[in-house]
Each structure stands twice: as C-alpha cells, then as structure tokens.
Amino acid sequence: MCRKSRFFHRILFKMSVWVFLLGFVSVLIVTYIVKAQMRQNIEKQITEEMNSIQSNCELYVRQILLINSASISETGFEQCAYEIEQQLKRAGYTDIALYTMDGRLLRSSKLQRFSGENRRKDFQFARKLRSAFTLRYKKQNYCDVYFSMPVQVMGQQVGILSYYQDYSALYKREWETIGGMLRVMVMAFGIIYLMIWFMIRRMIRPVQQLGRISEDISDHLKDGQFDSNMLEKLGDVKRKDEIGELSRNYMQMVSVIKEQFEKIQEDRDHILHLWNSRQEFYNNVTHELKTPLTTISGYAQLLEENGLGDEELFYNGIEHILQESTRLHRMVIQLLEMQDKGRYIRMGQVDAAVVLRSVTDAMQTKAKRYKNCLILDVKQGDYLVEGQEDRIRQVLINLIDNGIKYGRIGGNIRIRLAKEDGAVQITVENQGEGMDKEELSHIFEPFYRADKDRSREMGSSGLGLSISKKIMEEHGGTIQAESEPGGYTIFRVCFPAAGERRD
Amino acid sequence: MNRESKKIRNKRIRCAGAACMLIVILLCGCEEQEITKTVPLSNETEEEAEGIDVKNIQEYIYEGNVIDITWSEEAAGKLCLIKGLENRGILQWVDVYQKTVSEEIVFEESMIGYVKTAPGGRFIAYEHEAEEFRELIVYEVESGEKEAVMTWNDWSTIYRMEWSDDGSKLLVWTDIEESGENQDIGGERIMYCYDMESEEKLSSQVRIPVNGKMWRGMYPNEDASRVFIDEEYYTEEYDWGEENTEFENEELEGDGEDYISELKAKEKNWLVDMETKEVREVDIVRTNIGIPIKYTKRGLFGIDEGKLWLAREPLGQVSGKRLLETKEEDVCICENGDHIFLIEKEEGTGYLQVTGILLEDGEIKEYQVLYKGVDGNFEMPFFKTFIGKDDHELVICSIEHDLWHMNMKVLEY
Numbered sequence: 047m048c049r050k051s052r053f054f055h056r057i058l059f060k061m062s063v064w065v066f067l068l069g070f071v072s073v074l075i076v077t078y079i080v081k082a083q084m085r086q087n088i089e090k091q092i093t094e095e096m097n098s099i100q101s102n103c104e105l106y107v108r109q110i111l112l113i114n115s116a117s118i119s120e121t122g123f124e125q126c127a128y129e130i131e132q133q134l135k136r137a138g139y140t141d142i143a144l145y146t147m148d149g150r151l152l153r154s155s156k157l158q159r160f161s162g163e164n165r166r167k168d169f170q171f172a173r174k175l176r177s178a179f180t181l182r183y184k185k186q187n188y189c190d191v192y193f194s195m196p197v198q199v200m201g202q203q204v205g206i207l208s209y210y211q212d213y214s215a216l217y218k219r220e221w222e223t224i225g226g227m228l229r230v231m232v233m234a235f236g237i238i239y240l241m242i243w244f245m246i247r248r249m250i251r252p253v254q255q256l257g258r259i260s261e262d263i264s265d266h267l268k269d270g271q272f273d274s275n276m277l278e279k280l281g282d283v284k285r286k287d288e289i290g291e292l293s294r295n296y297m298q299m300v301s302v303i304k305e306q307f308e309k310i311q312e313d314r315d316h317i318l319h320l321w322n323s324r325q326e327f328y329n330n331v332t333h334e335l336k337t338p339l340t341t342i343s344g345y346a347q348l349l350e351e352n353g354l355g356d357e358e359l360f361y362n363g364i365e366h367i368l369q370e371s372t373r374l375h376r377m378v379i380q381l382l383e384m385q386d387k388g389r390y391i392r393m394g395q396v397d398a399a400v401v402l403r404s405v406t407d408a409m410q411t412k413a414k415r416y417k418n419c420l421i422l423d424v425k426q427g428d429y430l431v432e433g434q435e436d437r438i439r440q441v442l443i444n445l446i447d448n449g450i451k452y453g454r455i456g457g458n459i460r461i462r463l464a465k466e467d468g469a470v471q472i473t474v475e476n477q478g479e480g481m482d483k484e485e486l487s488h489i490f491e492p493f494y495r496a497d498k499d500r501s502r503e504m505g506s507s508g509l510g511l512s513i514s515k516k517i518m519e520e521h522g523g524t525i526q527a528e529s530e531p532g533g534y535t536i537f538r539v540c541f542p543a544a545g546e547r548r549d
Numbered sequence: 550m551n552r553e554s555k556k557i558r559n560k561r562i563r564c565a566g567a568a569c570m571l572i573v574i575l576l577c578g579c580e581e582q583e584i585t586k587t588v589p590l591s592n593e594t595e596e597e598a599e600g601i602d603v604k605n606i607q608e609y610i611y612e613g614n615v616i617d618i619t620w621s622e623e624a625a626g627k628l629c630l631i632k633g634l635e636n637r638g639i640l641q642w643v644d645v646y647q648k649t650v651s652e653e654i655v656f657e658e659s660m661i662g663y664v665k666t667a668p669g670g671r672f673i674a675y676e677h678e679a680e681e682f683r684e685l686i687v688y689e690v691e692s693g694e695k696e697a698v699m700t701w702n703d704w705s706t707i708y709r710m711e712w713s714d715d716g717s718k719l720l721v722w723t724d725i726e727e728s729g730e731n732q733d734i735g736g737e738r739i740m741y742c743y744d745m746e747s748e749e750k751l752s753s754q755v756r757i758p759v760n761g762k763m764w765r766g767m768y769p770n771e772d773a774s775r776v777f778i779d780e781e782y783y784t785e786e787y788d789w790g791e792e793n794t795e796f797e798n799e800e801l802e803g804d805g806e807d808y809i810s811e812l813k814a815k816e817k818n819w820l821v822d823m824e825t826k827e828v829r830e831v832d833i834v835r836t837n838i839g840i841p842i843k844y845t846k847r848g849l850f851g852i853d854e855g856k857l858w859l860a861r862e863p864l865g866q867v868s869g870k871r872l873l874e875t876k877e878e879d880v881c882i883c884e885n886g887d888h889i890f891l892i893e894k895e896e897g898t899g900y901l902q903v904t905g906i907l908l909e910d911g912e913i914k915e916y917q918v919l920y921k922g923v924d925g926n927f928e929m930p931f932f933k934t935f936i937g938k939d940d941h942e943l944v945i946c947s948i949e950h951d952l953w954h955m956n957m958k959v960l961e962y
Contacts, residue, residue: 112606167587178589
C-alpha cells in the first residue's frame with residue numbers, strides 16, 4: 047500500500063473527516079433550524095403587530111367617521127378617506143391605501159407601493175373579509191409586509207385598508223443575531239474539533255506505535271530475529287484505560303511469542319544438529335565399514351591372483367583379512383549394541399570394586415605396551431551397584447583403553463573408585479594432549495574422533511564412548527569428561543549405589 | 550472483488566450520496582432565499598362588545614382663557630365654562646355637538662381666586678373681594694342671583710371647595726369660623742356644607758383636628774351625605790437635594806426619607822357623616838386607598854402602588870378590592886361607580902388613549918380602548934376630564950399647544 051493510500055486509510059484521518067462532517071452537518075442543521083425559528087418569530091411578531099394595527103386602524107376609522115358625523119357605511123368611509131389617511135399618518139401608519147369593498151382605490155399614500163394589489167393574496171383575502179399579510183423575504187436582508195384588512199365599524203364593513211411596512215431592519219437585526227451566533231458556533235466547533243482531533247490523535251498514537259512495533263518485529267522475523275526491544279518505546283503501558291490494557295496485553299503477547307520463538311529456534315537447531323549427526327553417523331558407518339572391506343577385498347584378490355605361489359603374501363594377506371574382518375565384526379557388534387535398547391538386560395548387584403580391579407589387571411598388559419602405568423585407587427567401602435557386570439566392564443575397559451591409547455607414553459593413568467552422595471564414582475585420568483571444549487562436546491557422538499588418523503591407527507572405531515554413554519544411561523548413571531588442552535583428561539562415571547537407583 | 554465487497558461498496562456509495570444530498574439540502578436551506586408568504590390572521594370574529602360602546606365622538610376647539618369647565622344639564626354635549634378676564638367672571642356655554650358657542654355672561658366684576666362650578670352648571674362658587682373683607686359667593690345661573698354664604702377677613706383663607714355630584718351641595722374646607730373670624734383653636738379646621746337648595750344654606754359644619762401642615766382632600770359621595778377626607782403632606786415642596794434645608798413644619802423636622810416616612814405615618818383619613826357629624830378614622834392600609842379618586846355609590850375608589858382599588862365600605866373590616874393596573878395619569882369614574890375611564894399615554898407612542906371599563910357588581914366586565922388621540926396634549930397645564938350629563942358622556946378638555954385654544958372632546962356612550 048502506498049504512503050498516500052495509507053494516509054487516507056488511517057483512523058486519525060477517517061475520524062477527523064467524520065468529526066468534521068458531523069460538525070459541519072450539525073452547524074448546518076442548527077443554522078437551518080435557527081433560521082426557520084427566526085422566520086417563525088418574525089412572523090409571530092408581525093402577526094401580533096398586524097393584529098394591533100388592525101384594531102388601531104379600526105378604532106381610528108371609527109373615530110374619524112364619528113367625529114366627522116359621517117355615516118357608518120362605505121359611503122362614509124369614502125367621504126372620510128382623506129381624514130382617515132391623515133389620522134393614520136399622524137398615528138405613524140405612513141404607507142397606507144384605502145379601498146372600497148369592491149377593491150377600488152380611494153386614497154394611497156404611496157401609489158407605487160400599492161400597484162397590482164389585486165394580484166396580492168392578502169388583498170384577495172381582505173376582499174373575502176379576512177385580514178392577511180404578505181411577507182416577502184428578499185436578498186440583502188430585505189423584508190417587507192403588505193397587510194390588508196376589511197375595515198369593520200360598529201359591525202359594518204365600510205372598506206378595505208392596505209398597509210405597507212418595511213421590516214428589513216428587523217430582519218437584518220435577526221440575521222445579524224444569527225450571524226453572530228453562527229460565528230460563535232463555528233468558532234466553538236473549530237475549537238471543539240481541534241480538541242477532538244488532539245484527543246483522537248492521543249488515543250490512536252499507542253495503536254500507531256503498536257502498529258509500528260509489529261511492523262518492525264515482522265521485518266526482523268524475516269531475518270530470523272525476534273527483536274522485542276522496540277517494546278521499550280511503548281510508553282502507554284501505565285495508562286489505566288483500554289489502550290493501556292491493550293498495550294500491556296500486547297507486550298505480554300510479544301514476550302510469550304518471543305519465548306516460543308526462541309524455543310522453536312532451539313528445537314530447530316537441535317533437529318538440525320540431529321540431522322547432521324545422523325548424516326555424519328551414516329557417513330562414518332559407511333566409511334568405517336568400507337575401509338576393512340576394501341582391505342579384505344584387496345587381499346582376497348591378491349590371493350586369488352597369486353594363489354599359494356607367494357607364501358609370505360599369502361600369510362600376510364590372510365592375517366590382514368583376519369584382522370580386518372575381526373574389526374569389521376567388532377564394529378558390527380558395537381553398532382548392534384548401540385541400537386540395543388537394553389530391554390532384555392537382566393540387572394543384578396555388581397560390586398564395582400571387584401569389576402574395576404579385574405579390568406585394571408586385564409588392562410595392565412596393554413598399558414605396559416604403551417609404557418604406561420595404571421594406578422588404581424580404591425577406598426574402603428561398599429561399591430555395590432545395580433547393573434549387568436559385562437556392560438559395566440565394557441564401560442570401564444573403554445575408558446581405561448582410551449586412557450592408555452590417548453595418554454602420554456610413559457605416563458600414569460590414575461583410576462579412582464569412590465562413593466559420593468550415594469553414588470559410586472569411578473574416574474580415569476591420564477595426561478596427554480587433552481581436548482578443547484569443542485572436542486569435549488562431541489566426544490560422546492558415534493564415530494567422533496578427536497584425532498582421526500591416530501585413532502584409526504590405534505584400531506579405534508569411534509563408537510566406544512558413545513556405547514559407554516548408552517550403557518551408563520541404561521544403568522541410570524552418568525558419564526562426564528573434562529579436559530585441559532595439552533594436559534589432563536578425566537572421564538568420570540557415576541553409578542547409583544545399590545538401593546539408590548531411581549528409574 | 551467478491552460479492553460481499555461489492556455490497557459494502559455499494560452501501561458506502563449510497564450512504565455518501567445520502568450525506569451529500571443532506572448537505573446540499575441544508576446548504577440550500579441555510580442560504581438566503583427569496584420567499585413570499587401570505588399569512589391570514591385568525592378569523593376570530595370579535596364578540597359584540599358588551600362594555601362601553603362609544604356611539605359618537607365630537608370635538609370642538611374653543612378660543613379663550615378658560616379657568617373652569619363642567620357639563621351643563623341643559624343638553625347633551627353642552628359644556629359650561631368660566632373665563633376670567635381682568636377680575637371679571639364670564640360664563641359661556643359651548644355645544645360641542647352643534648359646534649356653537651353662547652353669548653358671554655359677565656356674572657362678576659371683581660372675582661378673585663378660587664372658582665368652582667357645580668356639576669350641571671347650576672351654581673358657580675367663587676371668592677369675591679369686597680372693600681374690607683372677602684366673601685364666598687354662590688352664583689345661581691338660572692336666576693342670576695348671588696348669595697354670599699361666607700364672609701371673613703382678608704387674611705384667612707379657603708383651602709378647598711368641592712361640589713357634590715348632584716351639584717346642589719358645596720363643601721368648603723377652611724380655617725374661618727362661622728363668625729367670619731379666623732379660628733385660633735390650634736390644631737383644628739372646619740368643613741362647612743352648604744345646601745344651595747335649602748333656605749338655610751349652611752346645612753352642617755364639622756371640626757377636624759389638624760395634624761401639622763398638610764393638604765386636605767374632600768371626596769363627597771353623590772349627595773354629599775358622606776365625605777371622605779384624606780391628609781397629604783406637602784412633601785414635594787421640599788428639595789431634599791439642597792443643603793441646610795429647613796422645613797417649614799415646626800413640629801416635624803428631619804431629613805430626607807426618614808422625614809417623609811414620619812410624615813406618612815402621621816397621615817390620617819376620615820369618613821364624615823354630614824348628618825350626624827360623626828367623624829371616623831379610616832384605615833387606609835386595609836382599604837388600600839392611597840390616593841382617593843372618587844366616592845361613588847359602589848364605594849370609594851383610589852389608587853395605590855399603580856393599582857386601582859375599590860373599598861366598598863371604607864369603614865368596614867373588609868379590605869379593598871384590587872381592580873386593575875393603572876398609571877396615575879387620570880382616572881374618571883361615574884357617580885354610580887360602574888363606568889371607569891382611564892386616560893393615559895399609549896405605550897410606545899405616548900399618545901392619548903382612553904380606555905373604558907365596565908364594572909358589574911364590583912367586577913370588571915369589559916375593558917376596551919375607546920379612543921386614541923394622536924397628540925399628547927394631556928400633558929398641558931390645563932387638562933380636565935369629567936363625566937357628562939346622565940352618565941352618557943366623557944368630556945376631555947385640554948389646552949392646545951398655543952395655550953390659548955381649548956380642545957373639548959365628547960365621547961358619547
């Protein structure tokens with residue numbers, strides 16, 4: 047939507063237009079009503095005045111006829127027309143005309159005013175013995191009245207009297223009054239309009255702010271960000287009205303959305319990570335399976351081509367095929383172990399100290415090969431744990447084997463057994479190249495090798511620690527690693543002591 | 550655009566169209582327009598007035614210095630007037646209907662001061678100065694005889710004279726004793742009643758205490774059997790604005806409003822029965838007769854605080870009855886008390902306006918404007934209105950602007 051179009055669709059614009067239109071129409075209606083009322087008032091005033099003029103004129107005509115001893119008849123009226131006119135003039139009725147009952151003009155103070163009287167309705171009324179006045183409103187505040195009345199003296203109709211009066215001054219005065227009133231009204235409307243405009247603006251401003259904030263949040267969402275800092279600009283949360291309530295609700299809604307957004311992002315990252323791990327696991331599995339198969343396949347081909355001709359190659363080939371197939375077999379076994387959910391593992395009480403001593407003794411030979419020394423430190427105590435001895439043994443072998451393989455040559459590998467807070471804790475510590483935090487975070491992933499070349503050389507499949515972690519989870523225990531690059535590496539496994547385990 | 554949107558759009562267009570039409574109509578209505586409109590007045594036929602119906606109006610301009618005027622019992626529309634010229638008393642009649650003037654009759658060669666013509670014009674009472682004394686003479690018009698009803702030394706005075714409505718009894722308010730001497734009894738004045746149709750002439754005299762310096766008004770009923778007397782202090786002669794004003798009244802001295810209030814409190818009013826000579830004080834607060842107008846057969850009329858009141862029985866316990874609002878310009882009431890004429894200025898124009906009121910059993914039956922004059926000459930020095938012969942005429946006399954001509958109007962009803 048273009049900017050211009052948006053301006054016309056704004057609430058402020060719409061409401062301003064509506065208020066203006068309503069105000070304008072109200073002013074017009076008031077003007078219309080006041081004008082109608084004014085005309086009604088003028089008519090009422092003129093009607094009262096004409097009633098008074100009628101009774102006065104009849105009185106004057108009667109007086110003149112009596113004073114002049116004229117007959118109370120049309121003839122008397124005709125005879126005294128001059129005196130009547132003079133008397134009425136003296137009484138202030140300057141523009142008059144006297145007629146006989148059949149409409150014949152007897153006297154007129156101003157002829158030009160009383161021409162065409164037969165066309166005037168008031169005169170027609172008077173001829174039908176009814177008094178009436180014709181009111182003419184013209185432009186430039188001009189207003190005049192023709193009044194015609196049948197003159198009745200002592201019950202006798204003696205003639206018709208027409209009277210002209212200019213009411214422009216009255217009309218103008220009324221108009222000026224209305225004009226003044228309208229000016230005041232328009233000014234008042236202007237002030238009220240401005241006040242309403244400011245009020246609407248003040249009311250709408252938070253809504254506009256909310257709109258802008260929503261727009262900003264929406265813009266940032268496109269970039270995968272949820273920027274709620276704009277909410278700080280929302281300054282109407284303290285208001286106690288509906289706007290304040292809306293602002294507060296909006297803020298609350300935004301914070302909930304933000305939480306959800308962050309959670310979704312976290313889940314997405316986790317899913318991505320899982321996806322990558324799976325992919326990496328798949329790649330590792332295929333790679334690890336492919337390597338021994340390639341070796342086996344190569345030696346098998348050589349043996350096929352040379353047969354038993356080359357005895358050394360034969361035995362050497364057989365050995366390699368045997369080694370690689372063993373490794374392949376072990377790897378498959380380990381993969382199967384990883385997939386094993388441990389449903390059918392039969393748990394029993396295992397003395398961790400016995401198992402640890404056994405494993406340490408067994409691993410002494412390999413340690414010597416690496417010129418390492420295994421130092422076992424078992425404190426006196428009860429180290430019974432719930433579990434399967436073989437699986438526990440496998441974990442300990444993995445840890446001590448890793449400690450030997452990745453430890454410094456000629457170094458000591460310290461193995462400790464202790465009981466802390468109801469848990470049996472075994473630590474295997476060696477000195478070597480150590481690992482940084484990034485490496486530490488991945489070491490329990492399948493096929494992860496901190497130093498891949500070295501690991502492979504040492505016949506590592508990269509599944510040992512992930513299998514160990516899996517076993518520990520099966521036993522309700524934990525496995526942790528801490529290390530310092532270029533220094534020590536400690537693996538710590540904790541089993542819940544027998545009777546302490548809670549699944 | 551779907552159907553719903555089209556509907557909304559069409560609705561909006563219709564609304565906008567209606568609003569535009571309304572605005573256009575209002576704009577057209579508010580614009581100055583040329584309108585011609587005929588308004589018939591309500592056709593209420595005025596009921597035949599049952600009140601005072603003026604049958605004839607006549608006027609006459611008389612030339613001369615008129616000092617007193619009254620109606621003549623000789624004929625309707627005939628007025629009896631007194632002119633004063635170099636101490637001569639001249640009598641003349643004017644027939645307003647016929648527009649004729651009679652011959653002048655010089656009835657006195659050395660007339661001074663006070664002249665009062667009896668209603669109907671049968672008698673003229675006036676002060677006459679002899680060589681060593683003064684006398685009150687009553688001139689009988691028909692016979693041309695004069696009779697001195699009172700004689701006194703020249704430093705005494707007649708304060709007031711009034712004729713009864715039937716024109717036969719003369720009331721005189723004075724400090725002159727019957728012997729002709731000035732009475733020296735402190736605090737008393739004498740009211741004499743002369744019956745001009747009796748042999749004795751002096752029918753009764755009543756002494757009334759004086760309450761300091763004051764004006765006394767006498768309001769006899771139609772045959773002067775009862776007279777209402779009111780007191781009014783000369784408050785208007787004192788100029789409160791001047792410094793160091795010393796009041797002539799020896800007994801009552803004071804300043805401004807307090808002094809007037811004190812004087813007002815001292816005012817007393819009496820009703821005198823001329824036959825029994827009983828003098829009884831009238832409670833003017835109860836009767837509301839502030840300024841007495843006329844003592845009629847219906848009772849005593851008076852004006853108080855801009856309202857006309859009727860006290861049917863001034864001595865009774867019943868308070869006065871308020872009749873109508875009126876300005877204190879001129880009120881003329883017939884001796885029966887059923888015809889009241891208000892002669893006043895018309896509001897707005899200031900012209901003379903005569904309103905006739907018909908009273909029936911003390912209630913206003915009809916109230917109507919009888920006459921409108923286009924001049925305001927009732928403000929002139931001489932302006933007199935009275936009821937004429939047989940209670941069928943209202944006479945309005947006023948001096949014209951040149952102070953030499955008198956306009957006499959007779960409204961026959």
